[in-house]
Amino acid sequence: MDDGEPLPSYEGLAAAFAKAKAQKEKEEAKGLRSRTDDAKASNKQGELRFKASHGLLIAFFSWILLLHILGIYLFTSGFLLTRLVLEQKSDCADPPVAPTKSFLPGSPDAGCWHPKTFEKAVVIIVDALRYDFTVPFRPSNSGDKPHHFHNSIPVFYETAVQQPKNAFLLPFIADPPTTTLQRLKGLTTGTLPTFIDAGSNFAGTAIDEDNIVAQLRNASKRIVHLGDDTWHALFPGYFEPNLTRAYDSFNVWDLHTVDNGVNEHIFPLLQPSNTSKWDIIFGHYLGVDHAGHRYGPDHPAMSAKLKQMDEVFRRMIELLDDTTLLVVMGDHGMDAKGDHGGESDDEIQAALWMYSKKGNFGRTSPAYEKPPLTAKDRPVAQIDLVPTLSLLLGMPIPFNNLGAPIEEAFVGASGKDFENLALVNRLVAAQIHRYQHQYALARGLDETARSTSLSLWAAAGNTWKSITTTKRPSQKLWERAYGSFSAYQTETLSVCRALWARFDITSMVHGIEILVVTLVILGMYSRGLAGDRTDLTPALLLRGVIGTALGVLIGSVLGFGIPSFPLEHTLVFCTGVGSVAGIASAFWYIRRRLTSPLPNTIWGWVSVIFTLALSIGFASNSFTIWEDEILLQFLCTFGALMLVSSFRQIKLADRALGCYHSVLFIVLTRAASLSRLCREEQMPYCKSTYYASATSSTSAVWQLAIPFFMAFILPNIIRAYYKGTRSYQGSALLWIDFALRTGLLLSASFWTMDAADDGDWFPRYGSLLKTSKIILAQIVFAIALAAGYSTFAWAGPLLSIETRTRTSAQEVEDPSQQVVSEGGSSSITILGYANVHGSRYALLITMWLLAIVIVQKPMGGGAIGLLGWQIFSLLEIIDTNKLSDSSVGPVVLGLLGSFYFFKTGHQATLSSIQWESAFIPLRTIKYPWSPLLVILNTFGAQILCAIAVPAVVLWKQPPKKKGLLGDVAKAMGTHLLFYAVINLATTMWAGWLRRHLMLYRIFNPRFMTGAVVLLVIDIVGIFIAIGGTRLSFLSVAEVFGWN
Amino acid sequence: MSSTTTITKAAKARPAAAPIEVLNNDAARLYTHIHPVLLFALYAIQFKSIVADPVPALIQTLLPLSILQILYVSICLPPTGSGSHPPAAKPGSRKKPGANKADSGATGKIIPAFLSLLLSTAAAAPLIAITLILFGAPLTTHFAHTFLCAAHLSLLASLPLVYVHGVDGERWREIIGLLLPIDEVFGAAIGTVVGAWLGAVPIPLDWDREWQKWPVTIVTGAYIGFVVGKLVGGMLLKGRKIVFE
Known part of the structure; x- marks a missing residue:
């Protein structure tokens, strides 16, 4: 700070001159003395210099972002399962084994490989029809009461019990990921899903594998589709255009449009006068799924929806003719909150019900007469639908199928027709065998991988031989043949499951190498350089970029030149290596400025230990599951250490302020921790408070008060932090007291209207409510970003x-x-x-706070409000303890961001993504806004903390301090370093534990979260936070000049 | 820095604290080593019943723990304001009634020891309980568990501290600010806190062990931490100061 004291004495002219010069500089610094033209020119130069180094900084961090993308891409391409898609199609005239006795294959009219049973079929998917919805409720404890989803759709169970020859109901187990697109692929091709497909859910692509829809079309069947438009992305042009009706599938807030549309068109088609117009109808109802997403299963809306479906199927049964098969199934289930995507029991247990008036369904045992009480008994796999439906309709089995025929559909009404069962299983097994053979050829696999299944195949062949040589094979013999073919199918399926969990280790290792080296670069840049970073950035960037360019060149030469090198992989890896070589030469060039990046204060060690402890913990599934509680303890520990440190301060004012803010920091952390959304694995030690109850996804009425309360309190709190340094001046008055408060109030009203709309409080004004709440949300966004950024830019x-x-x-x-x-x-x-720098920049935090609050549920909005408060108290703590240069500020912001991720109702699982946030200010899906809104909702906490990072080094810094931009770069580098370490750790653990039982439940979702967070924070940190400092620095320099 | 204010003057006038020495007699030197063994033995005997049913077992353990701690401080440590700890003998710190008669034999030790017991259960234990809740202990359930855990922590950590340092505000600022030189009392207190902190680590693991229940691991960590901290503070790091920067 300035030395206001007069010098004690002057000794000679030199001292007097120096003093006069210092005085002049001091006055110029305060912007009061009019400058000469020289000063103006040099000021202009200073501005240019700042803009140049700022631009270079952004370029440098973007280059780091590129390296992160390369590393993550390379790892992901080797880690997420890959399966070769074979082009072969099954042919009606070409059965996989020689036909038996009397039956002549090759004609779709009689049946391609096997005599057909039904002429036509109506195949209905009720999205998210969980198995326990369809069976009567049985209390497991005496006190249990049925939930809303129980006993609401009894039609399936009733018919299966009363007319067992006409209907059966079975649990229908989905292969995860349990998203509709993946499920439709499985249900039509009969193959296992691969994880790489999960990424393409937002933009589904056509299926080019052999599948039942394509087979039906080849046989010139007329196929009608009604409902979910995902089908059209998968099977473009397959359906009768004049009868088919598709509906938008992603508007999860709309429970009825799709269902009513399907009903409107399906019943006329079922009338006897119209049945000649079609051969197959695929119907897809979405209401149950949407009711689950919007309200959760235990809600009256779910009960109403299921009852409606019940009535629909009763009507269908009435209209059905004798030669038509009716199949109803769920494509997946839903978890306790009504979401899906993962692999918990509730998500994979769907229901399958088949009905026909022919009366040829049977059970192999009298004990199987009634449908299973739980989905654990006698389940069938969803891929079993493909061979079953194909053979029943006389179609060839799709080439890639791995499923088995469903027993009930082939065993005959007597339950004793094992001959038929053996025949269909033989066909299926033979097709699987043919497929496996082709796959092994195409992939260059050796036979040892499937030696057990091959021996089973040989055994089944022997059994078959004994049948063909026997004159009148006994039922026992047929049963044995059935058993042996089905054993081959089961074994092959499990071999394939293991085989397609194959990983490309080279890609994974190369990806991790790039990530490790990038981490080292980032670590050296942010913690291992002496002095101002901005004057080293040009050299680093230049050499880095040259290295990258060389890498691209070498990579493409190698990739194109050497055929055995996969092009993409080689290109990406060489680019990474080139970049690293470039930066290594740059570090050599500036070696005099390198220092040890290891911490030398207790605070440095605290940051390192927190980060490493968290990273090591991700190797354990328990610590990954309980990440939120661990972060709570770390943050409280940080608060406690700050309290200790504050007690060490010499100045009473620093001490008092530091203690107050440290205690506040701890209390706020604990208060925020009360908002929880438990993941399934945390049960029963966790109680969700985020929504009205554990089985709903709507807010309780009392929670609606939180945003209103916040609108009144939060601006006052922020104002207090500004007033502490008399910075509550100028634009801050208007922005914080008026604009921010209005925005928060509007956001609170939005959520009240949303609750009114959800709960149907005003039934007659439903559409008015919908329209006005969307407008309200748009206004809030306009205040936060349009008005906010204009204030931030021009104030x-x-x-x-x-x-x-x-x-x-x-x-x-x-x-x-x-x-x-x-x-x-x-x-x-x-x-x-x-606090001219800090107060000016912190306006950016408050703007984004508003934009993030509006996309959070009321409870999450409250949590973000607490986060905002905590960020300001952290800034004060950092200042009173003089830690703005330490790594602890940016790292604690990283911990805070990760902690509040959980407090805004998220978990590191696919099913906790709040997709409905895409519809807060929009009525329909709009690119790119809808994905951006979901990102803002999911990673809002991390985004807000990343934006706050420059404030850590700017808060209460004198306006003329040199090298502030370098400090910003250092802090942001440290913040990114935190996420990069977490990402690297979760990546390595996911790769290392790739055979772990919990890989897809715990480690893979955490890896994906870590990777996405890193990329999001890279982008936010570069363009919003560092980008924002440009505006605030320019504004401060307007008054104080550049020199 | 801008011109100094006068606030720090008072603090400057105080003499710097010296590490606490164990009393200079054979009983003290011997018992200071026996004490951790006895503590461990007590905890080991009680461990099974604490795991089985924490609340009654922790209550039962409180009495022997208090007796052991009182024995330890009155046999081994100089009470606050006593002659063996000259810097504390300031007129300003003579607010405690017990401290005035510190010179005279057994009563001069037993009374401060009981006062320390009273203070650490009445004042320190609730504070520690609040801290535990802030750090994530259950907010709405398990009150008895949490409070008993806090009581154990305070008997381990704060009783000896109160006994040797009294209730002087400035001295307690130094204790919380970790500004005192390390000795066996201070080391044991820090060890207790660190041990309790580390005790939280195994709670989330899915090992399904009975002993993972609240607050068994915390209390166990605290006992271990006390013993380790006392040893390390009394021998290895004695006289060192904790540096933050």
């Missing part, structure tokens, strides 16, 4: 100049105001001088 520094009569000496001591001119009895003071 002057938050200063005010006051002239007053001489005041007591004490007030001059206050660093927040600067006395710049004293003459006679009056003085001129600048209020807000001490």
Whole structure:
């Protein structure tokens, strides 16, 4: 700070001159003395210099982002399962084994490989029809009461019990991921899903594998599709255009449009006069799924929806003719909150019900007469539908099928027709065998991988031989043949499951190498350089980019030149290596400025230990599951250490302020921790409070008060932090007190209207509510980003100049105001001088806070409000403990961001993504806004913390401090370093534990979260946070100049 | 820095604290080593019943723990304001009634020891309980568990501290600010806190062990931490100061 004291004595002219010069500089610094033209020119130069180094900084961090993308891409391409898609199609005239006795294959009219049973079929998918919805409720404890989803759709169970020859109901187990697109692929091709497909869910692509829809079309069947439009992405042009009706599938807030549309068109087609117009109908109802997403299963809306479906199927049964098969199934289930995507029991247990008036369904045992009580008994796999439906309709089995025929459909009404069962299983097994053979050829696999299944195949062949040589094979013999073919199918399926969990280790290792080296670069840049980073950035960037370019060149030469090198992989890896080589030469070039990146204070060690402890913990599934509680303890520990440190401060004011804010920090952390959304694995030790109850996804009425309360309190709290340094001046008045408060109030009203709409409080004004709440949300966004950014871009520094009569000496001591001119009895003071950088930049935090609050549920909005408060208290703690240069500020912001991720109702699982947030300010899906909204909702906490990072080094810094931009770069580098370490750790653990039982439940979702967070924070940190400093620095320099 | 204020003057006038020495007699030197063994033995005997049913077992353990701690401080440590700890003998710190008669034999030790017991259960234990809840202990359930855990922590950590340092505000600022030189009392207190902190680590693991229940691991960590901290503080790091920067 300035030395206000007069020099004790002057010795000679030199001292006098120096003093005069210092005085002049001081006055110029305060922007009061008029400058000469020279000064103006040099000021202009300073501005240019700043803009140049700022641009280079952004370029450098973007280059780091590129390396992160390369590393993550390379790892992901080797890690997420890959399966070769074979082009072969099954042919009606070409059965996989020689036909038996009397039956002549090859004609779709009689049946391609096997005599057909049904002429036509109506195949209905009720999205998310969980098995326990369809069976009667049985209390497991005496006190249990049925939930809303129980006993609401009894039609399936009733018919299966009362007319067992006409209907059966079975649990229908989905292969995860349990998303509709993946399920439709499995249900039509009969193959296992691969994880790489999960990424393409937002933009589904056509299926080019052999599948039942294509087979039906080849046989010139007329196929009608009604409902979910995902089908059209998968099977473009397959359906009868004049009868088919598709509906938008992603508007999860709309429970009825799709269902009513399907009903409107399906019943006319079922009338006897119209049945000649079609051969197959695929119907897809979405209401149950949407009711689950919007309300959760235990809600009256779910009960109503299921009852409606019940009625629909009763009507269908009435209309059905004798030669038509009716199949109803769920494509997946839903978890306790009504979401899906993962592999928990509730998500994979769907229901399958088949009905026909022919009366040829049977059971192999009288014990199987009634449908299973739980989905654990006698389940069938979803891929079993493909061979079953194909053979029943006389179609060839799709080439890639791995499923087995469903027993009930082939065993005959007597339950004793094992001959038929053996025949169909033989066909299926033979097709699987043919497929496996082709797959092994195409992939270059050796036979040892499937030696057990091959021996089973040989055994089944022997059994078959004994049948063909026997004159009148006994039922026992047929049963044995059935058993042996089905054993081959089961074994092959399990071999394939293991085989397609294959990983490309080279890609994974190369990806991790790139990530490790990038981490080292980032670590050296942010913690291992002495002095101002901005003057080293050009050299680093230049050499890095040259290296990258060389890498691209070498990579493409190698990739194109050497056929055995996969092009993509080679290109990506060489680019990475080239970049690293470039930066290594740059580090050599600036070696004099390198220092040890290891911490040398207790705070440095705290940051390192917190980060490493968390990273090591991700190797354990328990610590991954309980990440939220671990973060709570770490943050409280940080608060406690800060309390200790504050007690060490010499100045009473620092001590008091530090203690107050440290305790506040701990209390706020604990208060926020009360908002929880438990993941399934945390049960029963966790109680969700995020929604009204554990089985709903709507807010309770009392939770609606939280945003209103926040709208009144939060602006006052932020104002207090500004007033502490007299920075509550100029635009801050209008922005914080008026705009922010209005925005928060509007956001609170939005959520109240949303609850009114959800709960149907005003049935007659439903559409009015919908329209107005969307407009409200758009206004909030306009306030936050449009009005906010204009304020942020154009406002002057938050200063005010006051002239007053001489005041007591004490007030001059206050660093927040600067006395710049004293003459006679009056003085001129600048209020807000001490925190001109921090207060100016922090406006950006409040704008984004508003934009994030609106996309969070009421509870999450409250949590983000607490986060905002905590960020400001952290800034004060960092300042009173003089830690703005330490790594602890950016790292604690990383911990805070990760902690509040959980407090805004998220978990590191696919099913906890709040997709409905895409519809807060929009009515339909709009690219790119809808994905951006979901990102803002999911990673809002991390985004807000990343934006706050520059404030850590800017808070209460003198306006003319040198090298502030370098400090910003250092802090942001450290913040990114935190996420990069977490990402690297989760990546390595996921790769290392790739055979772990919990890979897809725990480690893979955490890896994906870590990777996405890193990329999001890279982008936010570069363009919003560092980008934002440009505006605030320019604004401060308007007044204080560049030199 | 801008011109100094006068606030720090008072603090400057205080003499710097010296590490606490164990009393200079054979009983003290011997018992200070026996004490951790006895503590461990007590905890080991009680461990099974604490795991089986924490609340009654922790209550039962409180009495022997208090007796052991009182024995330890009155046999081994100089009470606050006593002659063996000259810097504390300031007129300003003579607010405690017990401290005035510190010179005279057994009563001069037993009374401060009981006062320390009273203070650490009445004042320190609730504070520690609040801290535990802030750090994530259950908010709405398990009150008895949490409070008993806090009581154990305070008997281990704060009783000896109160006994040797009294209730002087400035001295307690130094204790919380970790500004005192390390000795066996301070080391044991820090060890207790660190041990309790580390005790939280195994709770989330899915090992399904009975002993993972609240607050068994915390209390166990605290006992281990006390013993380790006392040893390390009394021998290895004695006289060192904790540096933050």
